[in-house]
Amino acid sequence: MPASRQTALARLRAQIRALETGSGPTAKVLPFGDARLDGCLPGGGLPLGRWHEIVGEGLQLETAAAPAAFAARLAAPLAEMGALVWVLRCDDLFAPGLAHLGFPAERLIQVHARNEAEVLTVLEDALRTHGVAAAFAEASSLSLLAGRRLQLACEQGGASGFILRRRCFGGGKDAGGGAGAVAAATRWRIASLPSAPSPDEPGLGPLRWEARLERCRGGRTGGWILEAEEGANAAHPFRVVADCGLAPEERLRYAG
Amino acid sequence: MRRLYAVGAAAARLSLYPGQKATDAKALVPELALAEADPTGDLSALNGLCDWCVRFSPAVAVDPPDGLFLDITGVAHLFGGEAAMLADLLARLAVNGVPARGAVADTAGAAWALVRFGADRTIAKSGEEAALLAPLPTAALRLQPQTAAQLARLGLSRIGRLMEQPRDQLARRFGPEALTRLDQALGEGEEALAFRRPASPWFARLAFAEPISAPEDLARVSLDITALLCRRLAEASRGAGRFELAFHRLDGRAEPLVVNLSFPGRDTGAVARLFAPMIERVDPGFGVEAATLLAERVELLPERQTSLEAVAPAAQEESLAPFVDRLVGRLGEERVWRALPHPSHTPERSARRAGPFAQPSGTGWDKDRPRPVRLFRRPEPIEATAPIPDDPPIFFLWRGRRRRILHAEGPERLAEEWWLKPPGATGPVHVRDYYRVEDETGARYWIFRAGLYAPGVPAKWWLHGLFG
Numbered sequence: 001m002p003a004s005r006q007t008a009l010a011r012l013r014a015q016i017r018a019l020e021t022g023s024g025p026t027a028k029v030l031p032f033g034d035a036r037l038d039g040c041l042p043g044g045g046l047p048l049g050r051w052h053e054i055v056g057e058g059l060q061l062e063t064a065a066a067p068a069a070f071a072a073r074l075a076a077p078l079a080e081m082g083a084l085v086w087v088l089r090c091d092d093l094f095a096p097g098l099a100h101l102g103f104p105a106e107r108l109i110q111v112h113a114r115n116e117a118e119v120l121t122v123l124e125d126a127l128r129t130h131g132v133a134a135a136f137a138e139a140s141s142l143s144l145l146a147g148r149r150l151q152l153a154c155e156q157g158g159a160s161g162f163i164l165r166r167r168c169f170g171g172g173k174d175a176g177g178g179a180g181a182v183a184a185a186t187r188w189r190i191a192s193l194p195s196a197p198s199p200d201e202p203g204l205g206p207l208r209w210e211a212r213l214e215r216c217r218g219g220r221t222g223g224w225i226l227e228a229e230e231g232a233n234a235a236h237p238f239r240v241v242a243d244c245g246l247a248p249e250e251r252l253r254y255a256g
Numbered sequence: 257m258r259r260l261y262a263v264g265a266a267a268a269r270l271s272l273y274p275g276q277k278a279t280d281a282k283a284l285v286p287e288l289a290l291a292e293a294d295p296t297g298d299l300s301a302l303n304g305l306c307d308w309c310v311r312f313s314p315a316v317a318v319d320p321p322d323g324l325f326l327d328i329t330g331v332a333h334l335f336g337g338e339a340a341m342l343a344d345l346l347a348r349l350a351v352n353g354v355p356a357r358g359a360v361a362d363t364a365g366a367a368w369a370l371v372r373f374g375a376d377r378t379i380a381k382s383g384e385e386a387a388l389l390a391p392l393p394t395a396a397l398r399l400q401p402q403t404a405a406q407l408a409r410l411g412l413s414r415i416g417r418l419m420e421q422p423r424d425q426l427a428r429r430f431g432p433e434a435l436t437r438l439d440q441a442l443g444e445g446e447e448a449l450a451f452r453r454p455a456s457p458w459f460a461r462l463a464f465a466e467p468i469s470a471p472e473d474l475a476r477v478s479l480d481i482t483a484l485l486c487r488r489l490a491e492a493s494r495g496a497g498r499f500e501l502a503f504h505r506l507d508g509r510a511e512p513l514v515v516n517l518s519f520p521g522r523d524t525g526a527v528a529r530l531f532a533p534m535i536e537r538v539d540p541g542f543g544v545e546a547a548t549l550l551a552e553r554v555e556l557l558p559e560r561q562t563s564l565e566a567v568a569p570a571a572q573e574e575s576l577a578p579f580v581d582r583l584v585g586r587l588g589e590e591r592v593w594r595a596l597p598h599p600s601h602t603p604e605r606s607a608r609r610a611g612p613f614a615q616p617s618g619t620g621w622d623k624d625r626p627r628p629v630r631l632f633r634r635p636e637p638i639e640a641t642a643p644i645p646d647d648p649p650i651f652f653l654w655r656g657r658r659r660r661i662l663h664a665e666g667p668e669r670l671a672e673e674w675w676l677k678p679p680g681a682t683g684p685v686h687v688r689d690y691y692r693v694e695d696e697t698g699a700r701y702w703i704f705r706a707g708l709y710a711p712g713v714p715a716k717w718w719l720h721g722l723f724g
Contacts, residue, residue, distance in 0.1 A: 069724020192698035
């Protein structure tokens with residue numbers, strides 16, 4: 001009896017996971033290459049065909065440089081699967097900077113939208129188009145309806161969306177607000193950290209971020225200190241330096 | 257000496273003629289009303305009439321001072337035949353206060369001769385030109401006045417007599433022009449007309465029994481006419497890169513709506529969807545009586561079977577074409593771009609904006625050279641204290657906050673591109689020393705000092721961009 005009970009439990013867990021993540025068991029993922037990161041995410045990597053949210057802090061809320069660099073580093077492997085679109089509100093994205101991070105910036109289509117609503121409309125249109133692999137957008141707030149529409153657009157087109165929270169023109173009460181964030185598959189909070197240059201090499205060390213996975217559908221939250229190796233030929237996009245998780249890991253207890 | 261330029265019908269009945277001295281005319285008819293001739297105004301009015309005639313055929317040419325050529329090859333069937341089209345055109349012109357004569361023939365020369373010297377509304381069938389032109393005077397061949405006078409003096413007053421003469425004699429006696437004009441009229445010589453727009457056979461037209469003005473009617477009409485033209489394109493295995501839809505109003509005005517496609521296509525739904533937002537801004541005036549659709553940049557586009565598995569990158573861009581076309585139609589061309597490498601040292605010029613499907617050429621950006629992710633359009637001035645010249649600063653003040661620099665890298669000296677400036681305009685003042693600095697929170701900035709360090713002169717520092 002215990003063997004059939006184990007298989008029944010495994011089947012039930014798979015069903016629950018499918019319900020939680022809202023997709024079949026064969027959802028595609030983008031692995032980070034590190035067990036500590038991949039272990040928190042459902043399926044062992046960043047789920048594709050969903051949209052994700054990346055938030056910065058402090059100055060980054062207005063300039064969104066660290067979230068942009070993180071997203072570019074993360075989504076660079078998606079360039080082989082299709083086209084890339086970036087929707088901007090202020091057109092200050094510098095393509096050689098993206099190229100330095102390993103992102104194929106000369107194939108990126110950039111769109112300069114006129115207002116917030118247009119950013120989300122263009123993002124939804126891009127996600128719905130077959131042939132687009134990833135679409136990035138800089139928006140400041142997201143309503144519940146918009147979040148759900150983005151989710152449907154991702155499912156229809158098969159693309160992954162990345163929303164970078166940015167309040168281009170300062171001011172406003174809604175700093176990263178909006179209830180639409182509940183529809184995101186993962187939510188990351190990125191903060192810059194001082195780097196640790198190696199003593200024998202002059203200059204700055206590799207970029208260092210504190211990345212906290214604040215919400216993850218079907219997975220666990222966590223926090224890590226990540227380092228991005230300079231140059232475009234890094235084996236993995238990130239190297240986990242340390243683990244600074246929010247909550248201690250608890251052992252899952254088997255039911256019954 | 258003032259002469260009459262043109263006379264009206266009533267004045268012509270009183271035997272006044274153009275070219276008569278004005279004083280003589282006034283003496284003959286004391287109550288004559290005279291107005292100043294305005295040839296430029298007449299020519300612009302004729303151009304306006306030429307544009308109005310686009311609703312009949314897209315290939316319209318002006319024949320100054322008072323004529324129009326319309327090339328109706330292939331469009332006569334839309335009006336129910338050449339006779340019906342001619343009658344419709346002349347009736348509309350008369351209704352708008354422009355009484356006119358018309359003629360239809362295979363060649364421009366024959367049509368010109370028949371309308372001015374033949375019976376009104378003659379329609380010459382193919383091959384009949386010679387017979388119809390024979391009784392007309394030789395002035396109908398658009399010859400120079402000296403040649404016409406010479407021909408008259410020699411007794412060759414009818415075109416028929418001219419046609420009987422041996423050709424080499426004609427050429428030797430009256431010059432090659434007489435022969436070319438004769439050949440053009442009979443269809444044996446080529447004649448090029450300067451059309452207002454290049455002639456294109458890809459033309460569809462819908463006329464309505466009653467004028468329409470409701471937006472949903474205009475939308476339905478645009479869908480129907482697009483379907484008509486795209487079906488013709490599909491039958492010929494062609495696709496067009498530019499569609500021009502015009503609604504012709506009752507008062508004669510028509511504003512064209514233009515749709516450009518990134519890749520030539522013939523999909524009715526895609527083109528109609530691109531027209532949809534523009535139709536809302538159309539002002540129908542008192543009503544729209546006809547709609548015309550013209551397709552340009554037509555090229556061969558064979559059928560392609562869409563495959564089920566992953567497509568090659570070139571075809572991937574084609575599947576993006578409807579999406580990009582929608583964006584360009586909604587936002588404008590300057591808001592959708594791809595940044596391509598440009599060979600320039602200056603950071604703000606090293607990435608240039610190109611069309612969304614442009615391919616990079618030449619060498620790309622140097623991926624090992626660190627560049628910021630965000631570059632400000634205008635570098636922001638900062639106050640920095642650098643105790644040792646040529647070293648990065650220790651503190652800097654930006655946006656009211658003082659930041660302490662922990663690590664720095666640099667300098668990277670970028671000088672102005674002296675080959676682009678006039679001599680004498682560049683110098684050591686215009687160099688920038690870029691430093692990549694990191695402050696105590698971990699944020700990274702790209703700052704530069706403008707100009708070389710000079711003792712006693714406070715250096716000017718600027719912040720140009722932010723790294724991630």
